[in-house]
Amino acid sequence: MSNTATELQKTRDEVNRLVHNWQTLLDVMPEMVFLVRDDFIIEYMNRSAKACFGDLCSRSCCDDLRQICADCRIFTPEESDAASATTAHKLTEAVVKGISVEYSAVPFIGYTGEQLIMIVMRDISQRKLHEQEISDFNTNIEKILEQKIAELQESEELRRRLSRQVNSLKNQLGFHHRADKMVGSSRAMRELREMVHQVARSDATILITGESGTGKELVANLIKETSNRADKPFLKINCNAINDSILESDLFGYEKGAFTGATSRKKGKFEIVNGGTIFLDEIGDISSRMQASLLRVLQNGEIIRVGGTEPVKVDVRVIAATNVDLAKAVQEKKFRLDLYYRLNIINIDIPPLRERKEDIVELVSHFVNHYREAFKKDIDFVPKSIINRLLLHDWPGNVRELENLIQRAVLMAKGKMITEQDLFFDQNKFGIDGENRSLDVQSRIGVLPLKGILAEFEREVIEQALRKFKGNVSRAATELKVGKTALYDKMKRYNISAKAIKKGVA
Numbered sequence: 053m054s055n056t057a058t059e060l061q062k063t064r065d066e067v068n069r070l071v072h073n074w075q076t077l078l079d080v081m082p083e084m085v086f087l088v089r090d091d092f093i094i095e096y097m098n099r100s101a102k103a104c105f106g107d108l109c110s111r112s113c114c115d116d117l118r119q120i121c122a123d124c125r126i127f128t129p130e131e132s133d134a135a136s137a138t139t140a141h142k143l144t145e146a147v148v149k150g151i152s153v154e155y156s157a158v159p160f161i162g163y164t165g166e167q168l169i170m171i172v173m174r175d176i177s178q179r180k181l182h183e184q185e186i187s188d189f190n191t192n193i194e195k196i197l198e199q200k201i202a203e204l205q206e207s208e209e210l211r212r213r214l215s216r217q218v219n220s221l222k223n224q225l226g227f228h229h230r231a232d233k234m235v236g237s238s239r240a241m242r243e244l245r246e247m248v249h250q251v252a253r254s255d256a257t258i259l260i261t262g263e264s265g266t267g268k269e270l271v272a273n274l275i276k277e278t279s280n281r282a283d284k285p286f287l288k289i290n291c292n293a294i295n296d297s298i299l300e301s302d303l304f305g306y307e308k309g310a311f312t313g314a315t316s317r318k319k320g321k322f323e324i325v326n327g328g329t330i331f332l333d334e335i336g337d338i339s340s341r342m343q344a345s346l347l348r349v350l351q352n353g354e355i356i357r358v359g360g361t362e363p364v365k366v367d368v369r370v371i372a373a374t375n376v377d378l379a380k381a382v383q384e385k386k387f388r389l390d391l392y393y394r395l396n397i398i399n400i401d402i403p404p405l406r407e408r409k410e411d412i413v414e415l416v417s418h419f420v421n422h423y424r425e426a427f428k429k430d431i432d433f434v435p436k437s438i439i440n441r442l443l444l445h446d447w448p449g450n451v452r453e454l455e456n457l458i459q460r461a462v463l464m465a466k467g468k469m470i471t472e473q474d475l476f477f478d479q480n481k482f483g484i485d486g487e488n489r490s491l492d493v494q495s496r497i498g499v500l501p502l503k504g505i506l507a508e509f510e511r512e513v514i515e516q517a518l519r520k521f522k523g524n525v526s527r528a529a530t531e532l533k534v535g536k537t538a539l540y541d542k543m544k545r546y547n548i549s550a551k552a553i554k555k556g557v558a
């Protein structure tokens with residue numbers, strides 16, 4: 053063989069080797085490879101492509117492949133290889149003969165100058181199926197969640213409706229919380245109870261208003277008992293009972309050396325009661341200095357001890373009560389507007405007894421039972437005529453006045469029932485200043501033990517002293533030569549209200 057023939061044979065072998073390798077390479081590729089001419093005839097398909105679509109070589113492209121080729125731009129020789137490389141890497145999704153595929157298509161000029169398009173394609177139907185499943189699942193989950201949320205909202209609304217119904221039924225049936233010592237099922241009292249139950253559980257400050265003797269302290273007790281702080285400390289402070297500087301150090305504590313006698317730091321009630329509730333009675337009477345300190349507690353939840361500068365954080369719920377018209381006090385510049393707003397977040401106003409006379413019968417029966425037990429009396433009957441008489445009265449001293457009247461009547465009653473003679477209406481019998489007041493000792497002998505009669509006297513003396521000094525407790529204490537705190541204790545025991553006396557209603 054000549055040298056040329058040998059060289060030719062070598063070249064042919066090399067070409068065959070390369071063709072064989074390329075074909076093998078293309079056939080082992082998992083991707084499908086198509087070579088399509090510009091007249092849309094398929095010139096080549098590798099093994100994967102044939103396995104998926106069947107052998108379509110030398111046949112015209114289906115519409116889907118045609119579309120792929122039509123979308124594929126031929127690059128001019130001037131355009132860089134980089135441009136065609138970018139196109140080759142751009143993966144596009146399509147559906148070919150019903151099969152979801154991902155492909156890249158590269159146009160190029162063939163060996164003899166013909167225009168060809170190589171399409172490299174991957175079957176993604178499995179992946180699509182999974183994607184669809186996940187998307188269906190998400191949509192379903194969303195739907196299920198939406199449905200569940202709607203169901204929950206519905207049942208929450210139902211729960212609220214039922215709870216409202218239960219509350220109103222409880223009210224109608226006269227159901228009382230075990231801590232509810234308030235007697236009365238008039239509409240006003242039912243609404244009052246409902247309001248207490250609605251607001252008790254929040255930590256909001258509550259202002260209880262109402263005339264003297266309407267039961268503000270009872271309402272404060274009920275709020276505390278039905279609140280989230282029921283088992284936490286509860287302190288009641290009568291802001292009117294102690295003078296201003298004592299009240300301030302009592303409530304906020306003091307630092308060592310704050311004043312003469314302050315030998316060591318002392319915590320105030322707000323710190324002691326931390327986590328619990330403070331009931332500030334007669335809040336309308338506090339000084340402007342106290343008003344500022346109280347505003348700090350309500351606004352920032354902190355106090356400053358007397359003589360100190362460092363604020364101390366406290367967590368105390370405040371319930372305040374007053375029979376002063378605070379709005380008027382604000383207008384008269386006696387009470388700070390900002391404090392009024394802070395206190396008045398929730399206002400529970402207790403109507404006077406004359407506006408809910410339906411409660412009188414229940415109250416009478418309650419007090420008769422109570423004092424019959426206390427005085428060991430046999431009374432088991434209150435005639436209709438007596439009830440009618442009580443219904444005619446206007447009760448300026450409210451429930452306290454009614455309670456005092458029944459207490460006296462039970463004490464005075466000789467038989468098993470209360471009679472007209474046992475009724476002592478304060479204003480009628482004694483006059484407002486009580487000048488003609490005197491205790492009928494004879495009628496008590498044999499009815500009460502000595503201790504009881506003396507207690508009656510003590511009560512009379514205190515009431516008369518308070519009347520004499522127009523409800524000024526300090527003055528009465530000085531004149532009677534007893535401590536102010538002791539006098540307050542006795543007034544509490546005998547249910548005497550200095551305020552009511554000041555107003556001339558007790």
Ligand SMILES: Nc1ncnc2c1ncn2[C@@H]1O[C@H](COP(=O)(O)OP(=O)(O)OP(=O)(O)O)[C@@H](O)[C@H]1O
Binds near residue numbers: 271547
């Ligand atoms: N609804 C009620 N049921 C039973 N007792 C009541 C009721 N309302 C008030 N009382 C009684 O009347 C008396 C006065 O009530 P309370 O001290 O709560 O009134 P108040 O409005 O705080 O009076 P003040 O403003 O003078 O301090 C108490 O002995 C209380 O037990």
